Amino acid sequence: MKRFFGSAFGVAVLGCLVLAAWAVWSAGVFDGPVARQLRTASVYAAPGVTIDQAAAERVIGNRRLVVAFLAPGADLSDACDSVSGAADGTLALMLSRDGDDFEKYGCSQLPGKDDENFGKAFVAESMIGNGIDAFTDRPVEALKVAVVNYDLLVRSGAIPDGGRTVSPSLPRYLVAAAAAGAVVLGAAALYLASRRAARSALDRRERRDAAADARTELAAAAAVLAQEIIDLDRRYARDKGKSKFARGYRRLVSDYATLLPDLDRETPKLRARVEELLTRARKLGAQVP
Numbered sequence: 001m002k003r004f005f006g007s008a009f010g011v012a013v014l015g016c017l018v019l020a021a022w023a024v025w026s027a028g029v030f031d032g033p034v035a036r037q038l039r040t041a042s043v044y045a046a047p048g049v050t051i052d053q054a055a056a057e058r059v060i061g062n063r064r065l066v067v068a069f070l071a072p073g074a075d076l077s078d079a080c081d082s083v084s085g086a087a088d089g090t091l092a093l094m095l096s097r098d099g100d101d102f103e104k105y106g107c108s109q110l111p112g113k114d115d116e117n118f119g120k121a122f123v124a125e126s127m128i129g130n131g132i133d134a135f136t137d138r139p140v141e142a143l144k145v146a147v148v149n150y151d152l153l154v155r156s157g158a159i160p161d162g163g164r165t166v167s168p169s170l171p172r173y174l175v176a177a178a179a180a181g182a183v184v185l186g187a188a189a190l191y192l193a194s195r196r197a198a199r200s201a202l203d204r205r206e207r208r209d210a211a212a213d214a215r216t217e218l219a220a221a222a223a224v225l226a227q228e229i230i231d232l233d234r235r236y237a238r239d240k241g242k243s244k245f246a247r248g249y250r251r252l253v254s255d256y257a258t259l260l261p262d263l264d265r266e267t268p269k270l271r272a273r274v275e276e277l278l279t280r281a282r283k284l285g286a287q288v289p
Contacts, residue, residue: 034068034079035086042164043143044068051139059143062163064089064110065128065150069139070096076105084109090164091153093128093146097136104129110159120158127153221274228281229256235285248284252277 037044042060045051049069060067066087070079076094083092087109094105106125113121128149135142153159229252236249255277262270 032082034070035083038066038068038083038092039086042066044070045139046071046074049139055140056143059140059147062165063147063150064091064159064162064164065093065146066090067093067095067143067146070094072097076103080105080107083107091124091128091150091159095129095132095142100136101133102129102136102142104132123158124153127158218271218274221271221278225256225274225278225281228278228285229253232281232284245284248280252280252284 033046034044041057042063042065043051043053043056044067045053045056046069048071051069056067066083068079068083070076074094074096076096079094080092089111090109092107092109094107096103106128108121108124110117110121110124112118128146130145130149132142132145135145150159154161232249232252236246259270259273259277
């Protein structure tokens with residue numbers, strides 16, 4: 001295992017696992033139902049709360065406002081804390097019906113809410129729920145009042161102007177980039193590997209062809225040598241067997257017989273040996289009887 005993660009491939013796998021874990025965490029896999037809904041939407045309604053979700057979303061539009069209609073008796077402060085990551089950059093309003101009124105809890109997730117914009121955040125949290133108690137039975141109308149309050153806060157400068165943008169988290173971009181990079185690098189690796197394999201196959205074929213040509217040349221030289229020995233054999237048959245020619249012929253035939261078992265392979269030394277025997281055979285043939 002240590003050797004695997006010590007390799008370049010192991011490091012890449014570990015990096016992808018870290019990115020994947022980061023992407024899963026930042027995507028809200030551990031979010032509660034409120035945060036999970038408000039991560040990509042503007043309105044949350046708890047089970048039992050009747051609301052036209054599509055109409056509610058149209059009322060808020062792309063404002064930096066998220067509203068949660070929670071069950072009666074819900075802990076609004078905890079709900080506000082739960083959306084701190086999912087609803088970054090927005091003004092959140094938690095509502096829970098209490099008889100004929102709403103329990104209201106505003107929490108700003110806008111930049112600088114705990115620092116230079118603390119006062120503005122406090123004003124926004126206090127004012128965003130003004131006037132909505134008259135519409136406890138009509139949540140969409142309550143949203144319209146909250147939107148009016150929001151627009152007033154924007155005009156007063158308590159809330160920065162601009163729309164809410166919901167975009168994938170950085171880890172998702174990194175995972176996507178890693179996936180694209182893996183595809184590109186994988187394709188490049190396959191291309192280079194195929195080129196190397198093709199080149200290796202071509203080199204092997206060239207070596208086989210060269211070896212075949214060399215064996216053909218060796219076989220041709222051996223055939224010429226055999227013919228020379230056959231021609232010399234006729235002369236040897238007429239010789240008394242004690243001449244210089246006869247002694248040279250017998251040595252030549254003996255050396256040729258020793259060489260025959262090796263003629264099925266080709267080596268530079270073997271080729272030189274055949275050439276040497278062929279030269280000796282020709283010299284014997286040139287001797288004057």
